[in-house]
Amino acid sequence: MPACPELMTPAAVEQWIRDGCIVVPGVVDHDTCAAINDRAVAMVRDIASGEGTNGYFHKNGSFTVPEENFTVGAGDRPEDRTSKLYNLHRHHPFNDVAIASAITSVVAGVLGPAVDCFNSQFIFKNPGAWGQPWHQDSLYFNFDCYPQVGVWVATSRATEDNGCLFVAPGTHTEPLHNHVPDRRPGANLGYLEIVDHDFSSAVPVCMDPGDVLVFHSFLMHRSGDNTSDSRRTALVFHYGQPGTIGGESGTIDWMPARRA
Numbered sequence: 001m002p003a004c005p006e007l008m009t010p011a012a013v014e015q016w017i018r019d020g021c022i023v024v025p026g027v028v029d030h031d032t033c034a035a036i037n038d039r040a041v042a043m044v045r046d047i048a049s050g051e052g053t054n055g056y057f058h059k060n061g062s063f064t065v066p067e068e069n070f071t072v073g074a075g076d077r078p079e080d081r082t083s084k085l086y087n088l089h090r091h092h093p094f095n096d097v098a099i100a101s102a103i104t105s106v107v108a109g110v111l112g113p114a115v116d117c118f119n120s121q122f123i124f125k126n127p128g129a130w131g132q133p134w135h136q137d138s139l140y141f142n143f144d145c146y147p148q149v150g151v152w153v154a155t156s157r158a159t160e161d162n163g164c165l166f167v168a169p170g171t172h173t174e175p176l177h178n179h180v181p182d183r184r185p186g187a188n189l190g191y192l193e194i195v196d197h198d199f200s201s202a203v204p205v206c207m208d209p210g211d212v213l214v215f216h217s218f219l220m221h222r223s224g225d226n227t228s229d230s231r232r233t234a235l236v237f238h239y240g241q242p243g244t245i246g247g248e249s250g251t252i253d254w255m256p257a258r259r260a
């Protein structure tokens with residue numbers, strides 16, 4: 001049950017309880033999506049000129065993770081070979097979205113009136129890039145309380161051809177499942193997958209730029225391969241309750257996002 005259902009519409013409350021995720025259309029305007037994409041590319045180029053090896057580069061607290069494998073040839077620019085760019089939520093223009101009330105009010109409906117953003121990523125799903133296998137985000141968090149809430153902001157169109165997310169509605173009520181290393185040889189480092197669940201009722205989440213998926217950190221989800229010839233991009237934030245303890249890592253940085 002959401003902590004503050006009065007902050008949500010009755011339909012959103014019902015959907016959250018049943019599915020563990022809600023799509024909120026048209027939250028971020030198209031100019032902001034374009035500015036986010038441009039800034040992410042500029043940051044990746046800048047970070048790639050700094051310290052690092054094999055696509056793992058870091059600068060000023062942000063860092064990049066490389067795409068390990070492509071189904072087709074990839075370009076040579078840093079942004080063509082990057083999978084994820086981490087630690088953005090304190091930087092413009094990402095910060096404006098992280099604290100936007102259209103997003104944090106839904107998150108507050110779920111978690112309570114005060115929420116912190118503790119993780120941010122920009123995901124480059126370049127042409128040919130493989131998807132991320134079925135997983136629950138809570139596996140990657142080691143906190144003293146649950147749930148956390150993920151917010152996936154489409155900054156390009158997300159379609160079945162270019163690697164949109166797929167969710168298994170209702171799986172947020174499952175416990176945390178065992179995850180095994182991604183079985184595809186050459187998959188991105190750190191990808192883990194659930195292999196003990198029937199995903200036949202999973203659905204694609206096709207989105208337009210600026211649409212937002214809000215999802216429970218136990219919800220099982222994956223993304224598809226990008227079989228198109230253009231990049232699919234997304235900005236992802238994770239939120240939790242202020243005062244949450246544990247889980248210290250290089251991708252966790254607690255920042256107030258909304259106060260009662």
Ligand SMILES: O=C(O)CCC(=O)C(=O)O
Pocket residue numbers: 123125131132137163221222223224234236
């Ligand atoms: O955007 C993607 O391709 C995968 C994102 C995802 O599954 C996640 O951030 O947990």
